[in-house]
Amino acid sequence: MREQRDDLQKQLDAATDEVEKAKKQAADASDRLVRLQADWDNYRRRTAQERLDERERAAEKLVVNLLPVLDDMERASEHASKTAGDDENLKQFVDGVNAVHDKMLSVLAKDGVEVIDPVGEPFDPLVHQAVGREENKDAYDETVAQVYQKGYSMGGKVIRNAMVTVTYGGPKRPAPKQEDDSKPKDSAKDATDPGKSGDAK
Template identity: 40%
Template sequence: MTADHQNGHEQDDVLEEKSVDSAQTEENESTESNEDEVLNAEIVEESSEGTDLQKEIEALKASELRIRADFDNFRRRTNEENAKRVKFASQSVIEKLIPLIDNFERALQVNATSEDAKQIQSGVDMIHRQLLDVLNAEQVEVIEAVGQPFDPNFHQAVMQEPSDEFESGIVTMELQKGYTMHGRVIRPSMVKVAE
């Protein structure tokens, strides 16, 4: 073989090695770039999963806060309702006692002439005062009517009459006492109002 021929083979071998090397390099680079893409895709997927998880955690926290707030509101309303129930528990009994008070007051308006009648009236007065003490203990108060401006929240007008003594819209006479309990009207005053 000639040196030129041998050199040509060597050059071909070198070129083949270079082309194999460059193919391997390209393949390695391609593999590395594929691996980088896979890693990047995994990172993106993990970060999107992380973002989704973070959003879900935030949504759960917000839901928990709403549930806690709803429960606190429920507990507060329940406590208020229980307090009102206790506060007005005796209202139905007091509403039944009020006509008794009316009757005691009518009995006390009678002029007792005999000594026996005066003693009976004294006993009636004592019972009347005890009933009023019970009502006061339950914060039952009489509604002021005569001389007050007519208020449909507290007064029930059954008559209107012209009056020289009172201006128009003023209560001139109370026909039946009205009562409030803890500020709530349990019976309005029955009144006459000036025209």
């Protein structure tokens, strides 16, 4: 009787071990499945981003190759406008060139292309390329005086810097004022509005 009980206990222990092994194998398989799923998701995201980057690079290259065409159209329009006089045919030609130019810019704008034409703006070496300096005592130092070639950005990224001349000899540009977010906007406005100063009568 005791031997039978011992045999049954051994069989029970062996069965318990098998169950534990099966549970461990199932857990390992589940972990592998989770890792495979994560790897697959990462692969899909990575390849999707790579395709997106490739399309963006191709679109940027196309736009960069089109920029000289826009430059030529602007120069042709400017030259023809100066020499047109009363020549109606030449005026119509200028109007046609301008219409095509504006249409091209409109199409490019749908892809996030923006013109950089910074006359009067502070010089920014990240966006502008200085090709000369102009003395101007009436303008702040480091102000864009003239634009020799417009710049362009695409999706917020500068794809061609604007070629500009920069002023010197004038006063230093004051530092931009930082708004105090701790004050209510209406109160700040009232404090600077001459119409609301003093006691109400």
